[in-house]
Amino acid sequence: MRLPNTAYTARPWRIHELVGEFVLEDVWKLPTPGGPDEFARFVEIYSDESRSKGSFIANALFEIRWKLGALLGLDESNAGLDSRVSSLRDRLPEDLRTGPRGPDFGVFTSLYLTDDEWAAELANRTCHAVMHMGWVSDGAGCYHAEMAVLVKPNGLFGKLYMAGIKPFRHWLVYPPIFRSIAREWQRRNVGRIAD
Template sequence: MRVPNELYTARPWRIHEFTKDFTLEDVWALPTPGGPDDLPRLVKQFTSNDDSEMSASVIRVLFAIRWKIGALLGLDKAEDGVGKRVASLRDRLPADLLELPDGPDFELVPLRSVYQTDTEYVAEMANKTCHVLMHIGWVPDGTGGYRGEMAALVKPNGLFGKAYMAGITPFRRALVVPSLIRGIGNNWSKYA
């Protein structure tokens, strides 16, 4: 289920301090009921090499198409990544966040950890089209428990990046993210 962007931006997330040049694409509630200290469990699930979250055939097909198109168009070259075409978000972090462990990197996709607190985890990737941040927050669910929220923040690279984001947004919102969220919910108990 999508969460209104205004609810996300009203939360006192640390990420707001150094991402004013990024656009918040969307925020999604995750079916991950838990207690106040379960963010590490969610991060472990997201970053593990267990690809069951991506087991839905629609996600596999769309990612396969994306990686094939990326290879044909040269969208994912190393020289267009974080630390090359764009500086890492880590370069903007205040000292207190730099002192924390940055959290695990993803094993199946090219997202690299930026920082992790007790309520936030941020990972990033960049290619020729954009610089993307995935923010996982751990929030009260309104019933005395907690759950995860996943937000995508993007900085497109020029007109091509803006066109690319406009082109993929309907597929991402209608197919990819809802299927991904179902997989996350189905596998949540495995990471207890």
């Protein structure tokens, strides 16, 4: 479920120290009800490359994007982290730089992992982007994950690209990915209860 931007901006996340020049694109609540100490398990499930990533349509959109990216040179190594842009790891405070990094997954490189935050970044010719996950209490003892997507578009082309993919992200990409996460979360919870 989409959330207002204040669901992210009102919290004292450590990522705020790093992304002042980024634009907040999206904030989402994920269907992952759990306890206070289950964030590491959520990160493991979310970053699991073997897990189904969503629907046929979402997977087809990713394939089209990678093919267009190869054709247009959007994802070449000279367009990425530490080439076109510096990694945000260079800005991390000492405690985050020396603490757990978290898993890399897909095209994302992990920045840091704490007990309730995980951030990963990517860069290509269109943008420098950060995916931030937080483990949020509902105030009654239950927790869930919230995802924020922050972007620093690369010029006019990057702004047009981000505007063009927004409806696809909102309707065809994120919802099936989150449903896949929810199914895996429930499956693993059933397995844990049975043990």
